[in-house]
Structure formats: C-alpha cells, structure tokens
Amino acid sequence: MQQVTVLGTGVLGSQIIFQSAYSGKDVVAYDISDEIIAKLPERWxxxxPLYLRDLPDATPDKLDAAVxxxxxxxxLADAVADADIVIEAVPERLDIKRDTWQKVSAAAPEKTIFATNSSTxxxxxxxxxxDRPSKFLALHFANEIWRNNTGEVMAQDQTDPEIxxxxxxxxxxxxxxxxxxxxEQPGYVVNSLLVPLLDAAADLWVRGVADIETIDLTWRTATxxxxxxxxxxxxxxxMTPYNLGKDSENPVKREFAERLKTEYIDKGYLGVATGRGFYEYGA
Structure with missing residues (x-):
C-alpha cells in the first residue's frame, strides 16, 4: 500500500499524513476547503521540530523529503482516484463519517481499502x-503518533481476514x-483505558472538586x-471531547462540553496545535 489518502487534516489527520510520508508513502491530504488546505504547510x-526532538533518525533533509x-x-474524487488505502479522520460524528464514506465509495477504485480512525x-x-464491507475496518492512532506509535487494527464482522x-x-x-x-470494542484498547481517566478529570473540574492544575499535579505526582x-x-x-460530550445523556459531560465551548473553543484555544488550551504553549 504505497498510495495513501487521508481524509481530514486536523490534529490527528495531519499527523497520519506526515508520518505516512515520513515513512516513504505517497500521500494525498484531503479536506473540505481550499482555505484549510492552504494552512497545511504551516502544520508541517x-x-x-517535534520529529527532530523525539526521533534519533530524523534529519532536516528527511523531513523535507516527507513534505x-x-x-x-x-x-474528494481526485483525492481517492489512485488510493491503495483511504484513512478517514473526519470529526467524530456518525452522520459525518457515514456521509463521507458514501461519497468515497462512489469515487474510489475497486482496489482501495477503507479504514476509519474513529476513536469511539x-x-x-x-x-x-x-460499498465494500469486506475491505472496511478501523485503524486507530494515538496522538503524537511519531512517538506514541500504536496502530490499533479492528475489524467488523464482514472484514476479510486477509485485509x-x-x-x-x-x-x-x-x-x-x-x-x-x-x-470490536468501543475505544479499542488505548481509549478503553484512557477515556475513564479523562472523564473522571472532567467530572472533578465541572463539579468544583479541584481546579485543572491541581488535578494534573495530583495525577503526575501520585503515578x-x-x-x-x-x-x-x-x-x-x-473539538474531540466537545463533539463527544455536547449531546451526551450525562449532564456532567454536557456541561463539560459547554464549558469547553464558551471558555476555550469560542476564543480559539483549541489545545497544543493552536498554542493555547487549558495551558499556554510556546512556538
């Protein structure tokens, strides 16, 4: 699988794109607008510098070659026209994912394998x-995939074992x-372990048990x-915890999502990728 197409260029999608190219694959990055596409060189x-910091074999020449x-x-039709594998990393909403895959099915060649990076x-x-259930499965990555390098492969009942x-x-x-x-397991292995921790932290903050810095300090110190x-x-x-929580039946999760929106998202504080989230980050 040399020709790789990644749908969605957000935090994780852009990492999948860059890591695949860094590993020698030819990659097409797809997103829904030219305005989003125009920002990708800044993301690379x-x-x-993160690759140079974390990977002993990374060099400026190798990184330029990846780009x-x-x-x-x-x-979209252009993006998938010659794909050996399409990896979807669009927002974590079932309606968006289903709509995306219907369009990809209509445009992709018969050879193409379909993989969703859905987290939950x-x-x-x-x-x-x-249109090809035997060639559809999940391939899930952890954030900062160049160093937290797990690729969780999970089939559904119709997936061909060879695929x-x-x-x-x-x-x-x-x-x-x-x-x-x-x-099949919601959250695969890693998120089955991680999500309860994040939910507990959100619960402690929303209910006023402790502030963000204290919660983080406690976890770091004790573990x-x-x-x-x-x-x-x-x-x-x-955006991922917001999308997961905003329509939840759990009132604490809904309140957490609303606070994320009003206190962070609406101000452009989206996390490390934008230089500020719960904490501020340098360039």
Whole structure:
C-alpha cells in the first residue's frame, strides 16, 4: 500500500499524513476547503521540530523529503482516484463519517481499502455506508503518533481476514506497533483505558472538586506520569471531547462540553496545535 489518502487534516489527520510520508508513502491530504488546505504547510513546519526532538533518525533533509511526498486537495474524487488505502479522520460524528464514506465509495477504485480512525464509533456502526464491507475496518492512532506509535487494527464482522492483516502490516510499514484488536470494542484498547481517566478529570473540574492544575499535579505526582489528564486533552484538542460530550445523556459531560465551548473553543484555544488550551504553549 504505497498510495495513501487521508481524509481530514486536523490534529490527528495531519499527523497520519506526515508520518505516512515520513515513512516513504505517497500521500494525498484531503479536506473540505481550499482555505484549510492552504494552512497545511504551516502544520508541517510545526511537526518538523517535534520529529527532530523525539526521533534519533530524523534529519532536516528527511523531513523535507516527507513534505515533498504530500499532495493536498479539496477535491474528494481526485483525492481517492489512485488510493491503495483511504484513512478517514473526519470529526467524530456518525452522520459525518457515514456521509463521507458514501461519497468515497462512489469515487474510489475497486482496489482501495477503507479504514476509519474513529476513536469511539465502531466500524460496524459505519459499514453500511460503504460499498465494500469486506475491505472496511478501523485503524486507530494515538496522538503524537511519531512517538506514541500504536496502530490499533479492528475489524467488523464482514472484514476479510486477509485485509485485516494487510492493514496491520501497513501500520508497521509507517512505524507503528500494530495492535491487533481481537473483537470490536468501543475505544479499542488505548481509549478503553484512557477515556475513564479523562472523564473522571472532567467530572472533578465541572463539579468544583479541584481546579485543572491541581488535578494534573495530583495525577503526575501520585503515578509518576509525565502529564496529567488536562495536558492530555490539550494534545487531543478541544473539538474531540466537545463533539463527544455536547449531546451526551450525562449532564456532567454536557456541561463539560459547554464549558469547553464558551471558555476555550469560542476564543480559539483549541489545545497544543493552536498554542493555547487549558495551558499556554510556546512556538
């Protein structure tokens, strides 16, 4: 799978694009508008120093070569025309994902394998929107994928086992440790462990039990973890927890989403990627 198309250029989508190109793949980056596409070169410049910081084999020449293997477009048919694999990283809403996959199904060649990077939705929730269920599954990445390099591969009932294994091998080719998830699980392995922590942190803050800094300090000090839950949320970005919580049946999750919107999102504080979230970050 040499020809890779990534749908969505947000925090995680842009990382998947860059990591795939860094690993030698030819990558098409798709998003819905030329205005979004025009901002991608700035994103690559933000990622380069992180690779230099964290990866011993990273060099300026290698990073420039990665950028040269990325082509961006807002034309969906053009984006998927020669794709060996399409990885979808659009907002975490079932209606958006289903609509996206219906359009991709109509445009992609028969050879193309479809993978969703959905964090909480199951591939079986989405599969009826695709025209090739045997070639549809989930491939989920953790944030900062160049160093938190897990690629969780999860099938649905109709996925061809051979396709499952091909995607696991692809994950390894782009520098991931392939995590073969044996059955469908909301949140895969990593988020099944992580989300309860983040939910507990949000609950403590919303109910006024402790402030953000104290919650993070407590977690770091008591467990030896390098970052606390709100620092993790800054890496994830505000939009994912907002989209997950705004229509929740849980009133605390809804209030958390509303506070994210009014206190952070509406002010442009979206997390590390924008230089400010719960905390401020330098360039």
């Amino acid at each position: 410049e933000q990622l380069k 040269s293997r990325i082509r961006a477009t807002s034309d 939705l199951l591939p079986s929730d989405i599969v009826s929107a695709v 499952f294994e091909q995607v696991a091998v692809f994950a390894e080719e782009i520098g991931m440790i392939a995590i073969r998830v044996k059955k 030896g973890a390098p970052v606390g839950p709100f620092q993790m949320l800054d890496v994830i970005g505000m």
